[in-house]
Amino acid sequence: MLGETRVAAGGAVGERWARTDARAKVRGELLYAADQPLRPCLDVVVHRSTRPHALIGSVDTERAMAVDGVVAVVTGAQLYKLFGNALMTGPAFSDQPCLAVDRVRYIGEPVAAVLARGLAPARTAADEIEVDYTELEPVHDVDLAVAGGPYVHDVLRPSVVFGDLKHLRGKRDTNVNYEYTLRRGDVAEAAAAEGGRTVHEEFWCPPTHHVPIELPFTAAWRDGDRLEILSATQTPSYVRQSVADLLGIPLNAVRVRSAPLGGSFGAKMYDRLEPLAAVLAWTQRTAVRITASREEAFLLTTRHGAAVTGSMTADKDGRIVAATADVRYDTGAYADVGPRITAKSGMVATGPYRVENVDVRSRCVYTNKPSAGPFRGFGVPQVTWSHESLVDELARECGVDPAEFRRRNLLREGDVAPVGTPMHSADFAGCLDAVTEAVGWDTPLQREEGRLRRGRGVAVGVKAVLTPTIANAVLQLNQDASATLLISTVDMGQGSDTIMAQIAAEALCLGEGQVRVVAADTDVTPYDTITAGSRSTYHTGNAVRRAADAMRDKLLELAAERFGVAVTDVKLTGDGLVSAENQQKVSIPELLHGHFGARGTTLTTEANFTTSWVPYDHETGQSERVTEHWFAGAVAVQLTVDTATGRVHVEHLAVAGDVGRAINPKLVEQQLTGAAIMGVGHALFDQMVFDEGQIVNGTLLDYQLPSVLDVPDKITPIIVESPHRSGPYGAKGVGETTIIPLAPAIANAVRDAIGIRFPRLPLTPERILTALAEQEAGA
Amino acid sequence: MTTDVQMTVNGARHRVAVADDDLLLDVLRRLGITSVREGCGVGACGACTVLAEDHSVSSCLARAVRYDGVPLTTADGLAEDDDVVEEFVAAGAMQCGYCIPGFVLMGHELLAQNPAPTREEIAAHLEGNICRCGTYQEICSAIEATARRRQAENERRSA
Numbered sequence: 001m002l003g004e005t006r007v008a009a010g011g012a013v014g015e016r017w018a019r020t021d022a023r024a025k026v027r028g029e030l031l032y033a034a035d036q037p038l039r040p041c042l043d044v045v046v047h048r049s050t051r052p053h054a055l056i057g058s059v060d061t062e063r064a065m066a067v068d069g070v071v072a073v074v075t076g077a078q079l080y081k082l083f084g085n086a087l088m089t090g091p092a093f094s095d096q097p098c099l100a101v102d103r104v105r106y107i108g109e110p111v112a113a114v115l116a117r118g119l120a121p122a123r124t125a126a127d128e129i130e131v132d133y134t135e136l137e138p139v140h141d142v143d144l145a146v147a148g149g150p151y152v153h154d155v156l157r158p159s160v161v162f163g164d165l166k167h168l169r170g171k172r173d174t175n176v177n178y179e180y181t182l183r184r185g186d187v188a189e190a191a192a193a194e195g196g197r198t199v200h201e202e203f204w205c206p207p208t209h210h211v212p213i214e215l216p217f218t219a220a221w222r223d224g225d226r227l228e229i230l231s232a233t234q235t236p237s238y239v240r241q242s243v244a245d246l247l248g249i250p251l252n253a254v255r256v257r258s259a260p261l262g263g264s265f266g267a268k269m270y271d272r273l274e275p276l277a278a279v280l281a282w283t284q285r286t287a288v289r290i291t292a293s294r295e296e297a298f299l300l301t302t303r304h305g306a307a308v309t310g311s312m313t314a315d316k317d318g319r320i321v322a323a324t325a326d327v328r329y330d331t332g333a334y335a336d337v338g339p340r341i342t343a344k345s346g347m348v349a350t351g352p353y354r355v356e357n358v359d360v361r362s363r364c365v366y367t368n369k370p371s372a373g374p375f376r377g378f379g380v381p382q383v384t385w386s387h388e389s390l391v392d393e394l395a396r397e398c399g400v401d402p403a404e405f406r407r408r409n410l411l412r413e414g415d416v417a418p419v420g421t422p423m424h425s426a427d428f429a430g431c432l433d434a435v436t437e438a439v440g441w442d443t444p445l446q447r448e449e450g451r452l453r454r455g456r457g458v459a460v461g462v463k464a465v466l467t468p469t470i471a472n473a474v475l476q477l478n479q480d481a482s483a484t485l486l487i488s489t490v491d492m493g494q495g496s497d498t499i500m501a502q503i504a505a506e507a508l509c510l511g512e513g514q515v516r517v518v519a520a521d522t523d524v525t526p527y528d529t530i531t532a533g534s535r536s537t538y539h540t541g542n543a544v545r546r547a548a549d550a551m552r553d554k555l556l557e558l559a560a561e562r563f564g565v566a567v568t569d570v571k572l573t574g575d576g577l578v579s580a581e582n583q584q585k586v587s588i589p590e591l592l593h594g595h596f597g598a599r600g601t602t603l604t605t606e607a608n609f610t611t612s613w614v615p616y617d618h619e620t621g622q623s624e625r626v627t628e629h630w631f632a633g634a635v636a637v638q639l640t641v642d643t644a645t646g647r648v649h650v651e652h653l654a655v656a657g658d659v660g661r662a663i664n665p666k667l668v669e670q671q672l673t674g675a676a677i678m679g680v681g682h683a684l685f686d687q688m689v690f691d692e693g694q695i696v697n698g699t700l701l702d703y704q705l706p707s708v709l710d711v712p713d714k715i716t717p718i719i720v721e722s723p724h725r726s727g728p729y730g731a732k733g734v735g736e737t738t739i740i741p742l743a744p745a746i747a748n749a750v751r752d753a754i755g756i757r758f759p760r761l762p763l764t765p766e767r768i769l770t771a772l773a774e775q776e777a778g779a
Numbered sequence: 780m781t782t783d784v785q786m787t788v789n790g791a792r793h794r795v796a797v798a799d800d801d802l803l804l805d806v807l808r809r810l811g812i813t814s815v816r817e818g819c820g821v822g823a824c825g826a827c828t829v830l831a832e833d834h835s836v837s838s839c840l841a842r843a844v845r846y847d848g849v850p851l852t853t854a855d856g857l858a859e860d861d862d863v864v865e866e867f868v869a870a871g872a873m874q875c876g877y878c879i880p881g882f883v884l885m886g887h888e889l890l891a892q893n894p895a896p897t898r899e900e901i902a903a904h905l906e907g908n909i910c911r912c913g914t915y916q917e918i919c920s921a922i923e924a925t926a927r928r929r930q931a932e933n934e935r936r937s938a
């Protein structure tokens with residue numbers, strides 16, 4: 001057997017290859033899901049709840065049915081009769097029906113669906129539906145929901161997928177659907193020690209929206225006993241399982257295809273439009289298409305609003321000795337993946353520091369709002385907002401420079417994190433050094449310039465990659481030396497098609513453009529857990545690398561046979577296969593043609609990559625192996641605050657991420673920069689505003705997103721590489737790394753500029769002006 | 780009420796029946812022109828941008844009937860060797876790509892009005908287009924590069 005450790009010499013990894021489909025993207029010729037030609041489909045529009053919490057009496061569909069072009073109107077109660085509890089879907093809890101059955105839990109929840117020939121009659125008819133409600137008392141505030149009733153769900157319904165949620169089954173009279181605790185050492189004792197200093201604060205991150213510019217889209221049609229779905233989804237393998245469970249049919253009776261996504265950031269995953277499209281196509285034996293408008297997209301999922309009560313204690317030598325966090329995630333009406341977010345964020349809620357005494361309680365809480373789900377960072381930006389604000393204040397309390405204070409306390413290679421897992425390939429200090437150097441941290445700063453106040457801030461972030469997960473790859477080497485790669489990873493702008501092509505090309509000495517990635521299609525491409533959580537480069541990348549290595553081994557064997565030499569004597573080079581012993585040479589096309597005796601043939605290999613973990617202890621949250629690897633990032637910023645307008649202007653933003661090894665530095669820089677720009681929005685203005693459960697800014701006229709004018713004067717993306725021992729060529733993912741510490745870095749710089757700590761996001765001009773006025777009044 | 784209109788898109792003429800309230804965006808997509816896309820439906824993102832006689836229009840707000848006979852350009856209809864497209868590709872000015880055709884057309888409009896825009900002028904012109912992936916720097920660089928390229932070509936021609 002040929003070992004896995006041999007170094008390939010392909011010259012693909014580390015190169016700035018152009019994105020696959022670059023030209024098609026620029027010319028608009030790439031087809032996203034809604035652009036693809038389809039068989040004739042009925043358009044589906046849903047009628048939505050106008051109440052945050054109510055029992056559904058009758059649903060009057062008569063007037064809707066009378067609208068010209070309407071084919072059917074379907075209610076949740078009708079579907080429940082057919083599917084029973086299988087109608088309730090969700091990745092962690094089976095709590096969400098695609099149409100409300102007997103009760104609505106948020107304003108905007110789908111209650112009935114109209115199928116019509118054309119969008120216009122479908123919309124008209126949806127407006128004609130009348131629902132008779134009996135109002136229930138709603139709960140909007142996360143802390144009121146923790147404290148007691150009203151309860152959004154009568155009983156908790158954890159899904160069968162996760163064994164570790166079993167103990168919650170049937171639990172009543174609570175809005176807390178999951179709780180993670182992390183305990184280590186003795187916080188009270190450490191905090192009471194002589195000469196120590198403690199800071200504490202109540203933090204708040206509002207709900208925000210992903211707003212990928214591509215709108216959600218799903219089409220589904222029934223062919224005999226098969227259901228086919230074309231959907232803008234990050235999770236085709238998940239959707240296949242979820243729909244098969246819902247309809248009670250085998251996995252091979254469901255085909256899910258995805259397409260390149262026009263951005264997603266967590267918005268297009270798990271159960272979005274797919275369950276509704278599936279049940280309508282299945283029960284009506286027809287083809288349907290659901291195109292969400294932007295206003296509807298705001299209702300499909302959000303980023304969790306989160307309250308964090310945190311503290312941090314340093315001893316007299318400036319070592320962080322204790323930290324606490326009480327985190328409440330507002331998950332809205334349905335749990336979605338909130339329980340997972342609660343745990344994954346709870347385990348890093350005290351930050352990337354060596355702390356011996358920690359106490360974290362992280363809870364996932366139902367309220368009467370649209371369901372919150374995964375968003376770039378998976379809940380970690382919300383806890384980072386707390387620990388990076390606290391550590392900054394603590395440094396100031398101790399009279400130490402905030403960057404230096406962090407440097408002294410950061411986890412280093414081999415250190416054990418508070419969660420109990422050792423650190424590897426997570427160079428926080430390297431990231432911190434790089435960003436502070438980039439902004440000239442130690443150089444003098446002109447603090448005042450007319451009405452402007454200038455400041456600098458820094459923050460560091462840590463996140464654990466989703467573990468355990470599964471990735472597979474099938475590689476076909478065509479006789480002409482081009483290759484076709486079958487994976488279920490979805491390219492949504494992160495560039496995974498390009499990255500995977502480079503990983504495959506490296507082992508096979510193929511060039512740019514020679515490896516083509518097939519768009520996810522569950523009939524063809526193998527299982528992959530999800531395209532999310534920055535996991536693809538490492539996990540799918542490892543599967544691809546293994547498949548490519550296996551392919552190389554096959555080629556070496558074929559060539560050795562042909563040359564009549566030992567396998568160890570043959571080398572694969574850019575020019576083909578060469579024997580060191582007798583100097584014979586053969587190109588890949590010649591070799592495969594000779595082997596098969598035909599043109600156009602394919603040689604196939606496949607590989608799996610699965611990670612494992614040690615589940616965390618339910619009392620202490622500790623695990624010696626809670627994750628496969630860590631993300632490490634840092635941000636430093638220099639900005640001005642205009643004391644007359646309250647506006648923040650970012651002069652220089654330096655962002656660094658430890659990516660293990662950059663497979664494609666250009667794409668890594670775009671991820672670092674793109675996440676940073678999104679983070680600037682979160683820091684300064686991005687938020688969903690609710691009034692009694694009603695979104696008040698759910699259109700793009702009202703919801704502010706970073707435009708070209710919000711881009712900092714200068715952005716310096718910095719790639720830090722501390723290779724991971726089992727990453728493909730040392731690589732790890734990068735999509736979330738710089739959004740995690742972005743908002744606190746900006747708030748810390750604002751603190752530096754005007755001396756005010758803001759515990760609530762975002763730092764709008766109004767908030768800043770109010771705080772400045774209070775500061776002046778106090779002074 | 781439907782009206783028979785002539786949509787002139789990228790030089791090709793199509794006779795289509797449109798209702799009074801049909802949006803230009805929907806009519807173009809019905810014609811198979813999918814480089815024009817909806818992102819917001821309220822004129823706030825630029826994903827649906829088309830050029831009507833060299834002026835940018837948000838097709839999600841425009842009534843199709845008003846464009847009877849007006850020459851329209853969409854990104855997919857630009858010349859094979861279009862310089863703005865080439866500079867976008869060279870600059871890596873795309874991530875998911877969904878917003879990019881709109882920016883390409885905005886670049887064309889700007890450069891037709893102002894052959895040597897400053898970085899600030901470029902930013903001011905692109906303010907209404909949203910790239911959620913955050914590709915703004917590359918987009919601006921690509922437009923700058925096109926301006927330089929046109930200037931160099933002009934100099935070569937006049938030399």
Ligand code: FES
Pocket residue numbers: 816817818819820821822823824825826827828837838839840
């Ligand atoms: S869809 Fe027209 S501007 Fe957004």
Ligand code: FES
Pocket residue numbers: 213262263493873874875876877878879909910911912913914
């Ligand atoms: S490239 Fe994705 S929105 Fe611009």
